[in-house]
Amino acid sequence: MAGRIPDQFIDQLISRIDIVDVIGTRVQLKKAGQNYQACCPFHNEKTPSFVVSPSKQIYKCFGCGVSGSAIKFLMEYDNMEFPEAIEELAKSVGLEMPVREHGKDNPRKKVSVDLYEIMGFCSKFFQQSLRSDGEHNPAVHYLKGRGVSGEIAARFAIGYAPPGWNNICKQLPEQQKELIECGMAIAKDNGGSYDRFRERLMFPIRDRRGRNIAFGGRVLNDELPKYLNSPETPIFHKGRELYGLYEILQHNRNPSNILVVEGYMDVVALAQFDINNAVATLGTATSVDHIERLYKHTEEIIFCFDGDTAGRSAAWRALENTLESLQRGRQAKFLFVDEGDDPDTMVRRIGTEQFKTHIAQAQPLSQFMFQTILNNCDIGTIDGRSRFLEKTKPLLQKIPEGSYRELLLDELSKITHLKLGDAAKLKQLIFGSGTAAHSPKKPSKPLPSDQQRTPIRSAIAFLLHKPQLAASITDPEPYLHLEMAGADLLVEIIRFIHSKPDAHMGLILEHWRNSEYGPSIAKLASYNHMVPETGIDDEFKGVIAQLNTALTSQEITLLERKMQQGTISPEEMLRWQDLLSRR
Structure with missing residues (x-):
């Protein structure tokens, strides 16, 4: 497990960077009063609703609702993990990354930048091998x-691993250890190493930053295994990566x-036919990690599988892994190609427009789910309807x-012809009386709901x-005794600002981003208090007066x-009299 970046360093970094500079190098910003604005980079729009505030050091889109600090922007826009975003920002302002400590039970294997450089070198070598010998190259003949055109092969950086046991190893004789570590070479029992990939068409797998992290190699004949993938390495985890996602995001x-x-x-074949929104899993089932990664970039996933038994089984596993992610308007659909076909052969047979028609007619998740269960249940009988309910x-x-779950419940009642009187009874049948459908679980330290306008x-x-x-509250500790939701958070925020007098909204948001309060604070950052800037001081005094009265x-x-x-x-009697006199 990677060591934690110290909070002090993150606070120092945020105080040194300017969010306008960070976003301005990636998005064309235009000055608008005290702020800057642009068309939102996270959704399609014609009228600018994306605002960057230099005073608060945050961004906010009033169209799609995204908001956050410079760190969050890099994570979302450049598709970086948190440590990568911190490192990128630190580099931009000349700060040296601190040494991250690691516990004895969780030693962290150091991932050298050299591994990325080696993988990049291998990719260039394979691409050069593809270009050599021209028409006589078997890989060119295969493509x-x-x-597959040269343009598409170049877009996906497709290459060729030529015959021979030590083409790569011979190119990098001093990096044999690193070649083994990144999966490009295999160690011999008696010392030395040999190339993992030989006589294969090479598909580089790139991470969100476009770095080569692995390869998939395909034979040019009928030999087995048809595909050979890189093993798990310090920079490649196949359960999280998707082939083609980087290329999609470069296009749109x-x-x-x-x-x-x-x-x-x-x-590759779909891209050749101008269908530029396809990804492939790397020889694994579609995982929850895959699905969550895709939903960061789109609201609709369409799973395309063979129509045979194996394909439908894979589709069902994908359905099960998608269910927990179906929120905020997200959708999932299923498209099955004819037996004996795959998307490659199908698009070449029917062409772009017909394939797009099939995509548009893909089966919604709800329909696929209910129909698959119905195929094994006879709802014409009581036993069959009971079986259907239990499987659902x-x-x-x-x-x-x-709303999506409510609509599914409504459809369920129609299919089974239930006569339960009202929706609550159906919910109880499915979820039980102690579920979130009846009694939403409250966080241990809740803030008031969004609809309430409270002093806190x-x-x-x-x-x-x-x-x-x-600064107007010298001692916030008494507010800890308030029997009001969120009082402890109020005190924590005041303490934090006292310790960092130059704090701005961006710093506060980032400090609590991964805490239980993170989502609530982010919402409050967009809170419409309907008070002009010149009146905030007096309004705040009034709110504090209410808390003191309480x-x-x-x-x-x-x-x-x-x-x-x-x-x-x-003594308490005297205190009581004093309080009454001040009331």
């Missing part, structure tokens, strides 16, 4: 036979949908609460918009309870 950062196919050649129940329980919410929102207000009333109630019980002390 032409499959209808916001695809309306993404097609999941099974093979590298399916992706665990699937529906995976789906997050929301207002105070936090004002502090986010103008952190200097915290504290006083709370203490009076406590003392009066003691009075009724006969346990109040003389």
Whole structure:
């Protein structure tokens, strides 16, 4: 497990960077009053609704709702992991990354940048090998036979591993250890190493930053195995990567949908026919990680599988792994090609327009799910309907609460002809009486719901918009005794600002981004307090006065309870009288 980057370094980094510079190098910003604006890079729009605030060091799109700090922007726009974004920003302002400590039980294997450089070298070598010998090159002959143009081969950086046991090893004689580590060579029992890939068409697998991290190699004849993939390495984890995703995002950062196919050649062939939104898993089932990664870039995933038994089994596994991600308007569909066909052969047989028609007619997840279960249940009988409900129940329980789940419940009642009287009874039948459908689980330290306008919410929102207000509260500790949701967070934010007088909204958001409060604070950052900038100070004083009044009333109630019980002390009696006089 990688060591944690110290909070102090992250705070220092955020104080050194300017979000306008970070975003401005990637998106064309235009000055608009005190802020900057642009068309949102995360969704398609014609009128700019994406705003960058230099004073608050945050961005916010009023169209799709995305918001955050410079770090979050890099993670979303450049498809970086958190440590990568930190490293990139640190480099931009000349800060040296701190040494990250690792526990004895979790030693971290150092991943050298050399591994990426070696993989990049191998990719260039394979591409050069593809270009050598021209028409006599068997890989060129194979690609032409499959209808793949030079332009598409170049876009996907397709190459050729020539015959021989040590082409790569001979090129890098001093890096044998690294070649073995990144999966390009195999160690011999008696020392030395030999190339893993020989006489294969080579498909480089690239990460979100376009770096080569692995390869898939395909034979040019009928030998087995047809495909040979790189093993797991320090820079490649096949359960998380998708072939073609980098290429999709280079073509369109916001695809309306993404097609999941099974093979590298399916992706390449579809691109050849101007269908530029396909990815392939790397010899594994479509995982939850794959699905979540895809939903970061689109709202609709279309799974394309063979129509045979194996293909439908793979589709069902994909369905099960998709259910928990179906929220916020996300959709999933299923497209099955004819037996004996695959997307590669199908698109070459029927052409682009007909293939796109098939995509448009893909089967919605709900239809595929219910129909597959119905095929094994006779709902004309009571036993069959009971069996159908039992098979459906665990699937529906995976789906997050929301309109989609409600619509599925409605469809379920129609299929089974249930006469339960109302939706609540059906929910109870599927989810039980103790589920989220009846009693939503509350977080251990909840903030008030979005609909409530409370003094705590207002105070936090004002502090986010103008952190200097915290200076007016010398001692926030008494507010910990408030019997109000979010009081502890209010105190934590005040303490944080006291420790960092130059704090801005971006720093506060980043500090709590991965905490239980992260989502709530992000929402409060967009809180419409309907107060002009010049009136925030007075409004904040008014909110704090309400909290002080609440504290006083709370203490009076406590003392009066003691009075009724006969346990109040003389000092407490004097305190009670003093509080009443100040009320």
